[in-house]
Amino acid sequence: MTHAMERYFVPEPSKYPIFGSIALLLFASGAVMWLNRVGPGQWVFFLGIAVLVYMLFGWFGQVIRESESGKYGAKVDRSFRWSMGWFIFSEVMFFSAFFGALFYARVLTVPSLASGANEALIWPGFTPAWPTDGPYLVDPFTPMGAWGIPALNTLILLTSGGTLTWAHYGLLKGNRTQLKLGLLLTILLGATFLGFQIYEYIHAYGELNLRLDTGIYGSTFFMLTGFHGLHVTIGAIMLTVTLGRVLAGHFRPDHHFAFEATAWYWHFVDVVWLMLFVVVYWL
Structure with missing residues (x-):
């Protein structure tokens, strides 16, 4: 246990940052289109929200599981x-x-x-x-x-x-x-x-x-x-x-x-x- 407390945990590569980038791109572009009444702006906006929620649940869930398993x-x-x-x-x-x-x-x-x-x-x-x-x-x-x-x-x-x-x-x-x-x-x-x-x-x-x-x-x-x-x-x-x-x-x-x-x-x-x-x- 002492050794585990002294080392620094390095997580494996994660897919969630790219999903966060996609979410922000959809969120921002959808908001701009929606405000200017251009095409399916509101649907792009809500798609960005959905991708962001997916990222938050997935990424925070992974961190919670790592924390509860004693890796931190x-x-x-x-x-x-x-x-x-x-x-x-x-x-x-x-x-x-x-x-x-x-x-x-x-x-x-x-x-x-x-x-x-x-x-x-x-x-x-x-x-x-x-x-x-x-x-x-x-x-x-x-x-x-x-x-x-x-x-x-x-x-x-x-x-x-x-x-x-x-x-x-x-x-x-x-x-x-x-x-x-x-x-x-x-x-x-x-x-x-x-x-x-x-x-x-x-x-x-x-x-x-x-x-x-x-x-x-x-x-x-x-x-x-x-x-x-x-x-x-x-x-x-x-x-x-x-x-x-x-x-x-x-x-x-x-x-x-x-x-x-x-x-x-x-x-x-x-x-x-x-x-x-x-x-x-x-x-």
């Missing part, structure tokens, strides 16, 4: 941790770009338009205040308030972080019942968050006249909250897979990095939402 040692575990850390860092940079766009528009661009040198660029009735919708909208819109569904969703996500931590403590103590219940509660809270966000979008479009094309406010609002909702969806899928593995008897107190990786991702999503709530909804 301390060095492989360390490489997994570094890989997940860099992945989350890339997600930090992803959201930083959108937060940066919001900062640039709100703090720099809108006030600068009120200066005398930019009078020719603005429209009648312009005020250098946030939010601004631009000169081309006929119907005014209502900004999304913070105290309502956004505040409730903040409480839901914070609670989900607590239930996930509670599940982690159950795993470390060998309490499988606590582990299962904590994971199930976290998944349900994530699904509730997404349900409220869908309702919020329907309310924004139907009653507030707040849309993706509602000037810079609408575009930054939906890009930030929409991509965050996508990440919550991905996190909920990861949690569901983790719960399935727990029910199958996987994970031990001393061997459960897949659980930890999912927890890292979920806590990252929580932190991003807190920033969104303050910057997008509250201020």
Whole structure:
């Protein structure tokens, strides 16, 4: 066992990377064709999704089988941790770009338009205040308030972080019942968050006249909250897979990095939402 823990496992050549490349090609080209109403764009898009799902099930299934068979040692575990850390860092940079766009528009661009040198660029009735919708909208819109569904969703996500931590403590103590219940509660809270966000979008479009094309406010609002909702969806899928593995008897107190990786991702999503709530909804 000591020897197995010291060596580095080298997997056999895999077919799944090429399937991932094909999936991304079909996904991207199908999306472009679909948006431009060219040929069978939507079918190419969904074919890419299907190939991607096949790749994910096959590749992750292979990794899970190798892990459960005891082929991974301390060095492989360390490489997994570094890989997940860099992945989350890339997600930090992803959201930083959108937060940066919001900062640039709100703090720099809108006030600068009120200066005398930019009078020719603005429209009648312009005020250098946030939010601004631009000169081309006929119907005014209502900004999304913070105290309502956004505040409730903040409480839901914070609670989900607590239930996930509670599940982690159950795993470390060998309490499988606590582990299962904590994971199930976290998944349900994530699904509730997404349900409220869908309702919020329907309310924004139907009653507030707040849309993706509602000037810079609408575009930054939906890009930030929409991509965050996508990440919550991905996190909920990861949690569901983790719960399935727990029910199958996987994970031990001393061997459960897949659980930890999912927890890292979920806590990252929580932190991003807190920033969104303050910057997008509250201020």
